[in-house]
Every structure is written in C-alpha cells, then in structure tokens.
Amino acid sequence: MALLDDDRLFPADGATRRIARSLYDGIKDLPIISPHGHTEPRWFAENEPFPDPAHLIVVPDHYIFRMLVSQGVGLAELGVSSADGSPVETDGRRIWRRFAENYYLFRGTPTRLWLDHTFQNLFDLDVRLSAETADETYDAIAEKLKTEAFRPRALFERFNVEAIATTESALDDLAYHRQIRDSGWQGRVLTTYRPDAVVDPDFAGFSDNLKTLGEITGCDTGTFVGYIEAHRRRRAFFRDHGATATDHGHPTARTANLSAADASALYDRVKDGAGSAEDRELFRAQMLTEMAKLSVEDGMVMQIHAGSFRNHSDAIFESFGRDKGFDIPQPTNYVAALKPLLDVCGLEKDFTLILFTLDETVFSRELAPLAGVYPCLRLGPPWWFFDSAEGMMRFREAVTETAGFYNTVGFNDDTRAFCSIPARHDVARRVDCAYLAGLVTTGRLAEDEAFEVAHDLTYRLAKEAYRL
Amino acid sequence: MALLDDDRLFPADGATRRIARSLYDGIKDLPIISPHGHTEPRWFAENEPFPDPAHLIVVPDHYIFRMLVSQGVGLAELGVSSADGSPVETDGRRIWRRFAENYYLFRGTPTRLWLDHTFQNLFDLDVRLSAETADETYDAIAEKLKTEAFRPRALFERFNVEAIATTESALDDLAYHRQIRDSGWQGRVLTTYRPDAVVDPDFAGFSDNLKTLGEITGCDTGTFVGYIEAHRRRRAFFRDHGATATDHGHPTARTANLSAADASALYDRVKDGAGSAEDRELFRAQMLTEMAKLSVEDGMVMQIHAGSFRNHSDAIFESFGRDKGFDIPQPTNYVAALKPLLDVCGLEKDFTLILFTLDETVFSRELAPLAGVYPCLRLGPPWWFFDSAEGMMRFREAVTETAGFYNTVGFNDDTRAFCSIPARHDVARRVDCAYLAGLVTTGRLAEDEAFEVAHDLTYRLAKEAYRL
C-alpha cells in the first residue's frame, strides 16, 4: 500500500492539476536550501548513528507530543525528559506503541504528511502506522538506523542538501562547526547568531550570561558600549563559522530607538536582573534596533521571529521546562512596532530584515504592505503552526497581491526533526506549484512565468535573501 | 420546482464531489445529537400545536428579523414584542407578507438554505417564497401546523433527534423538564446550567437574583462561600434533570485565579450591585475559574461562549429589550485570558472545557494551538454568524492542521428555531463531507479514514464530548 498520493496537495481541478504537476516536475529535484533551522551540528560533526525510532522521531518533536498530550497522554509516558528529575519512560518501543495507537489523531495535519513521507520514502514502509503495525514499523526503522546509509552525513547527502543553517546561542563555542569544517567533509553546515540569552532580560540566567559574554569577547559588558562591542565581536566569530544571518525570538515585534544616553541608562537598569517589565520589554525593543545597526555594518541578514507566548502552562514548565509544546501564538502588531527600527535602517542599502509571524492576520494587513515598500524588508515563509498546506496557501493568497513573489524568501523548514526535512520542503514545493497553477488557470500569470517563479521560490530566493 | 439542489454545498470538482456525496450518504441519516441549543422545554412538555407560520418562523428568529431591519423594516412591523409596551403587528399573515417580499435579501445566506430546506422537506413546498407566493405558502404551512404530525413531539421524532439540550437559567425551576420526564414520552430533552444571571454583575437584577439563588438552595449567598455552595447544589439539581453541561456567555474569555480572601472581598464589592467596571469584569473572570473547579468536582462539561457585545443599540434595547439582533462580535483574546483558569484546571483528568468564539482570527492563532495541547480543551463548532457554509469550511481549514479532528466536538445547532434543526445539521454534515472529500482528493487523507472521520464528526464526537 502506498502511503502517499503522487498528486498530493495539487489542485483537484484536472487542468490546474496538470499545470501544477508540470511545474513541480521542473523543481522537485532541486537541492535543498535550508537557511533557518534547529538541527544539531553535533550530528554532522560526530556522524554517529541516530538512536531508536522513538527517540529519533517522537521524543524530540513537539508537533507530535503536543497532539498526544492534548488527548490525555502524559509527556512522561512519551519519554520527554523532565526538568524536575521525575522519572520518564525510557523504553523506545513502548513510546512508539503509544504513538502508533494514537496515529489517527494526526489525520489532516502536516505532521501526518511529513511522517508518511518519511516512512515511505526514507524507511521504505508500506503499512499505515497503527497499534497493529507498531512493532513491525519500529523494527524496520530500527534496523535501518543501524546502517551506514542512515548516519547523519549520509542522510544529508541523500537529502540533497546544498546548505543548512543551524541556530546557536551567542555564547556557544561553535566547536561542532569547527569539527565539521576540519573534518574535510564537504557538507555545508552554517551557524546562525541567536543572541536571545544575552538580549532578553527575562531569559534564564541573563545577568550571568552577560558576564560570560564579557569574558569570551574580552569586552566590558558592564557598560552598554562594551556590551554592544561584545556583540560586534561575537557576530564576527559566528561569521567565521559560516554564519550569514542572525535570528531573534521575541514575544513582540516592538523596536525602539533611544538616544545613546537613554539606552545606556536602560542597560544599567536591566543588566543585573532588575528593571520593570516595561524596562525589559523596552530593552528587547532597543536591542532589535541595535542588531539592525550592526547588520548594516557587517552585512548579516536579520530575522525576527515574533509573537509566541512561551511556556503557557506553569505546571508543565515547572515539571518539564521550555519547548514542551505549550508555546501559543498571540496577536502581534508590526506597523507601530517596527517603525523605530525602520526609521533608522529601513532605507539602508544592502540591509535585509526577514519577518516571521504567528498571527496570520498581519500578512495582508501589515506585513505585505510593509514588505511591499521598504527595501530592506522580506517576508519569511509561514512559521510553526502555519508551516502547513493551508497555512502556505493562505500566505501566498494574502501577500502576493501586495508584496509580489520577490519580497518573499522561499522556504524554511525551521526544524530539529532531521528526517522530516525532505518532506517539509516537498510540501512547500507542492503548495507553491499548486498556487502558481491556480494563477495560470485563472489567467493571472503566464505559464512560462510560472516556471520561472517556481524555480525562484524553491531555490534562488532563499540563496539570495540569506546570501548563501 | 425543487427549492434545493441535491448536491448543494459539495465541491464543484467532479471527482471531489463524488467522494463528498459518498461520504454524505454514509452519515446523512444518523440521528441528530443537539448538545447545545435554545429550544423551549415547554414545547415538548405541553406538546401543543405551534402558532401560525409567521410566529413560528419569522418573529422569534433574529437571523431573519435583523436582515429585514437592516433594509429599513421596523421590528414592530415584524411583530417582535416591544419592551416599552408600544404596539406591534399581530397579524401573522401581514408579517409573513413583509417577510416574503423581502426574501431576496437572504440570497447567499445560511438563513436562505435553512428556510428552503424547511419549506421543501418539512412543508412540501415547491415554490420560491416571494411577494407573489406569500399567501399560498402561508396557507400551506398554517394548514400543516394544525395537524398532529406537526406537534412538537411528532416533529422531534420525525427529525430523528436522539438527544437535545435546552438552556436554562440557574434560577429556573425546570418544571417543564420534570413534566417531560413524568409524561412517559421517550424523547431525550436535557437541560444545561446557564448561570449568567447570578454570575454577571451587569445582568439585570443581579442582586435580587443572588437572593433568589440563596432562597431556592438554602445557602447563605451573602457570603462567597455560601454563594459557591449554592452553585454546587444548583448544578446537582440540574444534573438531576439530565444536565451534563454548563454554559457561560461572557463578553470576554477573561479568567482569574484570586486567593479565597480576594475572591470573597470581590464578591462583597459586587454582590449588591456596586463595584467598578473592573470589579465586575474581574468577578466574571473569577467565576469562570470557580465553575471550572466545580466541573472538576462534579464532571459537568463546561462551555464558554465569549465575545459578543450585547445590545449595541441603546434605542433598540430601550424599545425592544435583549436579543433583538443587535449583538455584535468583537475581538476576543484567549491566550492570556484563559491562562489563570488553565493553570488551575488545565491538566485535570476528565475535565472538559469547550470553547466558542465570534472572532474567527483566533481559530488558527489561539484556539487550535491551545486545544492542540491542553488535554481539557475542545473546540466548539463555528458559532452564530459563523454557523454557515463558509464559516464551517474556514473553521476546518483553520483548526484541523494544528488541533486535528479529535479536539473538536461535532456540531451544535444552538437555535430556538426548532423547524430549522434538521436543515442546520444537514449543512454541517455536507460541509464536513466537502472538506473531507477535498483532503482525500489532494492526498491528505485516505478514503477509508474519511468515512470514519465523517461518522465521528456527525455523531460520536458530540456524544463523547458532552458525555451523552
């Protein structure tokens, strides 16, 4: 039994489907450009085999465990490590069985598409996952994971990845990236500068992080000037390890443009963990503008991922810590929020700022109009809960008419689920071809242009926007 | 002339339509589960004939009279009773003629679909309603309403209703429910605990209502502890009359988790009709959490219908009172609003909280992400203005990818328009089948799974979520 329909995600209408298929045939084998994500550089540095199926596929994937939790399965039963030391399931097979018997919950979700793609194309499975097939699928995958062909570098090559960016804290020593570079292996793995731990006063350990930042850069992070210089040096260090971009995960998109004196005074209020909630939010806002100014200096592409209410459940945060599926989107404003930054850097030549949102309503109302006029702005692809067939289609429908295709930047998989990367890019390619085919059938785009745009969306725009 | 197209609401594409039709054929005759609505228990208790066509169909239906008002017809001309004693039209035939000559206004609306379904399938009409056909349709319907086959219980059975929930104030004596039970008739009519009148300090007569609540429960509602105990007893009384659920109609979804002392002090400020606007809103917020805690105790399913700005027109409210079509949705936040309640009860075993919204933007941004991780949360179907073909399709497209199907609860008709109940469920069934067929055609769901999901959405999920 095939788990996948060859024409999946193409429009139902016959004529439109034929065009979509034709567009897709032209781009489906292009290399993967993955300019933003969360794979671990260690995998490619050490090239050790991946663990058992459950610990590769279920345990680290918040899309999977959050759905199971929503139907009453506990995180501990799924092997998710606890923060408070309480015991969790360690038997991969038992975890896999819990997952398998609840696989029907994923009907209609992108997770289901990604997993079936992975099961069929990577692991050669031809049975649908269920309680009945739990053991046979577990065994089949486990068997394959022991082979050379399923080690990280072999998969990287099999996936036809031309370049992949990981994301590291500003305090990371990037040793794995050096190890990859020094190994002689040709796979292109870049880091990305993610300074939340030293930019967000609400980040755990913020004050200590600032001290560490001072030590590793030789800058006096006791002063705002020294602190900014530390960023400047650290960004250079990241560029030496391939980075072309920075990334900023803030609760809001607020930016600020304080005078040097006010910024310095604000830094003094927050650097030791004090300062009001407004001070802390204002500091994050000011730092987005500071990062933009450094990008104007050093040419690093800036990304803002705004709008997640992190760790919504206190009880889960206390028991299991961060990133456990309880991050919830919230309304996010960009128009007033970005103005201070844009007034400073918005018209700068060669500055690129890529915006992401978890609030779809801003695509047509705010982000497309902004990106459709400010030369520095580009729109990132649909993010997180919107990295899905419907999310992508709504994105194109919402932004294209105002911002066109050329103010967007292709696809990001943004994932730590390494095996799902081909599946995720495939979904994006199919949906883009479906959208383009619809434009052709309805007389809004000539067919020859659609072929060119399909190639741009799949390959060229990502390379150019991220300067890869 | 047929008023209805047999393939209505199915996708235009031939292949997809065939699948939709096939799915629909599998579920169209399933019994109706109506777990939330506003039919009158008196109808089933007394089983008297319904009045004339206008007073059955036009006068009580806010969907109908608000559209006519929007085009300049007065509520009084439509027979809607006034609050100030001013005279209103009483002649059913005249009201019906006004309605009939304006029937073209409903083109493209769900009301038109519901009415044509009712006219054709219930009243055997084969002419489109218009000024020309007003009298013949009036006479035909009036004739039928006099027969035994059109009495409430006969219609209930003809509609194949397996269970229907009505909604009563916490102060209701539920006499009609006892009368139904004692009558020996087998129709299952349940009540639902709706305590707005004793929970919302802005509700007309709030202080007096608290006194009444104390009297009928034997509790001292002069204290917060006694007041909560009164709720506990009253909920038990409702359960004795079949209730499995409570329902809460609040202007916002705000919840709070005050200390016992603070909650008690707040109660003291608002119980006599005093307290600031913030106090009153905070009290409503606190009471949602109190109700959740009682649900954890007693197993009643909790529903929140949030986000309506009630009685928008002062003039209409003064002349005609509540529920006259001037309730308007407003932006509603759930992420921060529900956190206090969820921190208390969000991970409780066997607690179910069903959320409704009038702000569609929250489906993909807030409600699906919340319901896709908190085990207690379920999403109610599209409500009120969104109980429509487009509204339902947007709902599925917005929530399925993040929350799946199994965090939703099937359909609610939520109506007092008894005759429209089969039509409303039929629309929901058709749209769900259309959505599922689209998933099948685009390779996102296997056909055998679609049949199972269609059955779940039509029947099983509602029974399970509402514990029927």
Add this chain to the structure above:
Amino acid sequence: MALLDDDRLFPADGATRRIARSLYDGIKDLPIISPHGHTEPRWFAENEPFPDPAHLIVVPDHYIFRMLVSQGVGLAELGVSSADGSPVETDGRRIWRRFAENYYLFRGTPTRLWLDHTFQNLFDLDVRLSAETADETYDAIAEKLKTEAFRPRALFERFNVEAIATTESALDDLAYHRQIRDSGWQGRVLTTYRPDAVVDPDFAGFSDNLKTLGEITGCDTGTFVGYIEAHRRRRAFFRDHGATATDHGHPTARTANLSAADASALYDRVKDGAGSAEDRELFRAQMLTEMAKLSVEDGMVMQIHAGSFRNHSDAIFESFGRDKGFDIPQPTNYVAALKPLLDVCGLEKDFTLILFTLDETVFSRELAPLAGVYPCLRLGPPWWFFDSAEGMMRFREAVTETAGFYNTVGFNDDTRAFCSIPARHDVARRVDCAYLAGLVTTGRLAEDEAFEVAHDLTYRLAKEAYRL
C-alpha cells in the same frame, strides 16, 4: 501574443466557469458607475492631452512605485517629485525603462492585471512589457496619447462612464467642476466633500485652514457653532456642484457624542493647533458624528475610510511628502468605535453611511454583523490593498452570509490612474461573477437569481447607495 486570458479570474472548474462566463456576458458592457475616486476634474475641464507614458502611468501610481521601491529603486529615479527640492528624473523614457525591466516584480498582483488590460485593450499592445520591449511600448503609447481619441473626454466616453465622482478638499473652489458644467460636455463628473483638512487637527495647516473656511463661507469659525455652520454651507456648495456624498479619511473609526458644551470646549482646545493627542483624536471622533448629523439634515451619503497609518517612513515623508506608498494598514475596531455615532443616527430614515476598512478581519467579525442590522449602514467594496481578485473574493465570502448582497454598494475604483478604470471595474465584475457562479454550482443560489444579483452588484447598488 494576447496579454489577457478571456476567461481570467473565472473559476477553474468547467461547469462553474461556464456559469461565470454567462453571468459576465450579461453585465460586462454595462456603463461604469464610479462613485468614489481621485481622478482630476481638470482633465475633463481642460481636455488637454495626457503627458508621456511614464508620467501618465508610472509616476502618479503608488501601487507601481512602491513595488519598485521595495526592490531598491529610488523614488527620485522614478520621477516622483520631491518635497525638499532635490532633483528627480524627468526623462519619461528613462523612467519607463526602469519600470519595464522590473515588470516581472508585479507577477501575481492586481497591478499586473490592470496594466496588461490597459496595454492590450486601450493601447493595442501585444508584447509583454520587459527591458526588451520598453522602447517599443513607450513609443506606441506615446503616439496614441497625441491623438484626439486619447484626450480625457474621449476616453471618458470610450470607457462608457455614466458617472464619476472626484474628491475635493472642503476648501476647493470647484472651478474645474463649474468649467465642465459650463462647457456643455455631457460627461457626468461630480465632486465629493472631503473635509479632512478642516476636521483633522493633525492635518498640515489645520488652523489656517479653519480661517480660510471661515472666509469662504462667511462664518465665524472661531466658535464651534460657526464652524459647524461653515460645514453646512460648504456641503451645500458641493451639492451645487453635483456632490451626493462626503468622504472621511481617518486613522481610526472612532466616533464620539459629546454634549454641545463639551464639543465646543474641545474645539476651542484644538482649533489653534494645541490640544493633546487625545484631544485631537477625540475631535476627529466628534466630527464624524457631526458629519453624520449634517447628512441626516442634507441627505449626503457619508463614507468613512478608516485605518491607514499614514507616512510611515519619516525619511520619505521629509524628502517626498504625503502619498508616496508608505501608508500602512493597521488593526481597526468598528464595534465600540461607531457606537456613539450609531446611537445618534443609526436608525435615522434615509441616512446612509458606507464603511471601508484596511483590516480584513473586521469584515466577518464586525462590519457584516453591523451592516446586517443597522439600516443606515452599507459596506464599501474592498479598499486599496484589497482591491484585488483575492481581496474581493474574501470580501464576498466574509460578508455575504451575514449581510447579504443588498447591504453592499457595488464597486469603487478609488483611483487616480484614469486609464486603469475599465480594467479595475472589469476585475470586480469578473470576481463577482466567479463568486456567484460558485454559489450556483454549490446549490446556494438559483441561476436566475444570480443573473439579477450580478446586475445589481455591477450597476444598481452603486447608483442607489450613492443616490446617483
């Protein structure tokens, strides 16, 4: 090569497309009613030839130059006049070449549809615009613009415009409108009363504008009573020049209903350019209600265009001034905002208030529910960034089920790009027919009714709503 597909914007499905085409054939040749827009009355008064292609098509069109700016082309390079006296490109051919070589940026945008329609149908071009075809298209258009057939009045007649409304400041002398009237030419060109310059305390020169208003009306604008009387007289003057409507471009939809004394005191605070930001916003709010009251008196149709954050980039505003593509939509509330005005005038007979938004989320949540009950309210068509195929389809899908068709007012082109007017109306007609065809195919509207609605949406509703 044809630039246009004859079936453009019709649904892909064959059966639905046939119905759409049939509906379109019934209305495509109806006269154009253009009740709101920004063409210049001078064109029709003087009837001089239009300038070169670039200065006709590129330089004045913010949709075009904002897209080019977003990809790094400077406004000065496009010939957009500067506010600070710095030099800009004046050579039409050079501007045209820059535009042509970037024409691919408009793929998938309404601008592309409008331009291709204009190129093919007005200028008889059959080559796609590009760097290669820049000169030949420039020459071909330039040649035609020199002929009598391309003078403003000839185009007006060729376009089959039955009536067009321009928009003038309350201080305008309307000399061109008199010149048109006195010329004996039969084209119907109306003015519209747009008082922002004397209503918005943040408008450049507000205080001086008030003095001018006093001088030209003979009223004492030093007092609120005199100021309102000046409006009353000025509105009469506009009606004498054909105006049937007023238009109000406010940052928000806020309205207020102050007592006469409070309104007068507020006017005294803001009239000389003082007053807080809240005072200025409150004054705009109060003035919407005052304008509504004057409309009740004099029968002028009132339009509110709310929600644009004007001149978002300080640098662009300083160098180039207003209306340079840097106006960005923002979230806009209507429910609480309009209540004060609606409590005063919402139920008035013969009062019409047409609402526009740049925040699509309010269509289903706020505007359709409001327009679906208040007799004075009507919904304007999708505005600005939403004047597009997707925007129009989303509009119909969002509002029809709640407000029907008859609380909408047909299409506005709202443009200063005269040559694009037929193209814009054609897009609206096609999308409406596509929407109606979908309703027919899915059994939501009978085919005979669809023909009637298509005619209403194209012609009748605009004439009636604007009292033309």
